[in-house]
Amino acid sequence: MMIGIIRMRGVVNTEPKIRTAFRILGLNRNLTLALTEPSADIKGVINTVKDYVTWGEVSKDVIKKLEELGSKGDKIKRFRLHPPRGGFKKTIKRPKPDGELGYRGEKINELILKMLP
Numbered sequence: 001m002m003i004g005i006i007r008m009r010g011v012v013n014t015e016p017k018i019r020t021a022f023r024i025l026g027l028n029r030n031l032t033l034a035l036t037e038p039s040a041d042i043k044g045v046i047n048t049v050k051d052y053v054t055w056g057e058v059s060k061d062v063i064k065k066l067e068e069l070g071s072k073g074d075k076i077k078r079f080r081l082h083p084p085r086g087g088f089k090k091t092i093k094r095p096k097p098d099g100e101l102g103y104r105g106e107k108i109n110e111l112i113l114k115m116l117p
Contacts, residue, residue, distance in 0.1 A: 004058040004108050005034045005046060006081065006115075008092045008101060014052075021048040026078045027085030033112065035077040036068065054101055065116060081115035 007027040024045055026035045035058060036042055046055055058066075071077040079116050089098050095102035104111065 001038065002035050002058045002063060003038050003042065003046075003055060003057040003061075003113060005036070005053050005110070006111070007032050007049075007053050008115070009052040013050070018049055020050075021045045023042065025049070026073055026076050027053070028096065029080070031081045031083060031115065032117075033066070033079045034073075035063065035071070035083055036075065050093070051101060054104055054108065054111070056104035057106060059106070059109050062109045062112050066112070069117070081112070082117050084111060085116035097114065 005025060005027065007022065007030055009027075010030060011022060017053065022028065025034075025036075027049075041104075046053070068078055069079060071079055084117055091099045093099060096104070
């Protein structure tokens with residue numbers, strides 16, 4: 001099982017530890033996806049940036065489609081995505097259930113598929 005983390009917001013006027021966490025994940029731009037194995041370290045980094053990302057468990061079918069695009073990185077694979085077809089349904093400034101940020105579980109797969117080029 002892999003965890004997918006999508007950066008949804010920018011880092012203007014944020015604390016340095018948030019910018020460092022994005023650097024660790026390799027999420028240097030908005031709408032960038034990082035795929036990684038779950039671990040205690042990654043969960044700690046996600047907890048740091050939870051107000052700026054959405055994440056969940058990525059299925060094997062979606063991973064195959066992403067690998068066709070090609071990735072950057074070794075341990076943490078990174079992919080550039082497009083804005084989702086049909087747009088975001090809610091605001092990207094609030095966590096679930098009022099917004100798009102936060103933990104999605106298996107529903108991250110639907111969002112990734114809408115964001116593939």
